[in-house]
Amino acid sequence: MRRRTYGRTALAAGLLALGALVTGCGIRTTSVPVDAGAAPSRVPCRTTDEATTGAPLQGVPVRVYLLCGSQLEAVDRRSPLPEEKAGGDPVRTARGLLAQLLAEPSDTERQAGFTTAVRGPLTVGGGHRGDPAGTLRLSRQPEDLAPMAFSQLVCSFAESSAGAGGHSVLLGGPGAYPPKRHRCTAELRERPESAPPTAAVTAPAATATG
Template sequence: MRRGVFGRTAGAGALVAAALTVLVTGCGIRTTSVPVDAGAAPSRVPCSTTEASAPGSAVQGVPVRVFLVCGSQLEAVDRRSPLPEEKAGGDPVRTAGGLLAQLLAEPSESERQAGFTSAVRGPLVVSGGRRGDPTGTLRLSRQPEDLAPTALSQLVCTFAESSAGAGGHTVLLGGPGAYEPKRYRCTTELRERPESAPPTAPATAPAATATG
């Protein structure tokens, strides 16, 4: 008699355990107590550099500012150009050439660690305008619209925010063909979304009213 009671009790316990297992599984609760390692939280790139010259060494070159890509946006980076001091701001074409060389150069180790890259690729050369072009026109060896959008945005903002620009955060830019140059403008929106097309206006439009 006791064996029958024990058997019924054990059977009932097994049924209860099975029911609890189904209930827990149906509620979506994991039956394991082993912690799950989801990995480290994603970190944001700093987009800033702290390069310093070696102790006792003089910093060489002329300070220049270029726009590089970091975190899907354009960020200004201070560099040193080998352009002679007396020619740094007097010749817009020479200035633009020095800035272009900076954009074509590989980012330094500290810039790479900070998350900076450049979409500008060679071969690419900048020269002065042709006869009939507005004063201050720069012409590239490739049509601006044929460049990668982010690369063009880098060039526009770098030139427009330098002495090679045409004022009002704009630059007069053309290509090697017979097309008329355009006034490209560097805006906050363009720096935030460099993959978009830079705002343009006719080259003869006043710099203060150049819009997209």
């Protein structure tokens, strides 16, 4: 009986000593799991600067938004669009950007982690009669597009000369529904699977051509 009592006493003393040692080291025990957040991504989301490689720069510089690490990231590309027409026509600019978004990422972009959710068939043109000036119309209804693909379109258009100012773009589909003003925000770039902030178009009506 004494042997069992002695063994229990020694065990209790050992546990107390261990607890004192842990406390003395500044480590607080807890029974609640600690969420340290997601593991840091190893995807660089950055392409090699052409200027540092000595590669010749050809075409007009354009900026599109691709997916990388579940977010939207701006990527600088070169468009074959003639320079004198690059920024003068919003519809032409939008078509050039759409072509860039429909294209598969280059080897360098894929290695950096970039992808695109924009899929064809998809075209963009000017607004219908009675639409506000600067309206763009897609060949498919915006709500029929994948959410990430639509976010790519909104930010790429809104941050270019095809936009309507204020980081926004006037977009509609092929139907008779009125266009909406869609905004590219920091929150949308961080969560492209969410719906872009929208607002009803209140600008004066004007005739637009496709």
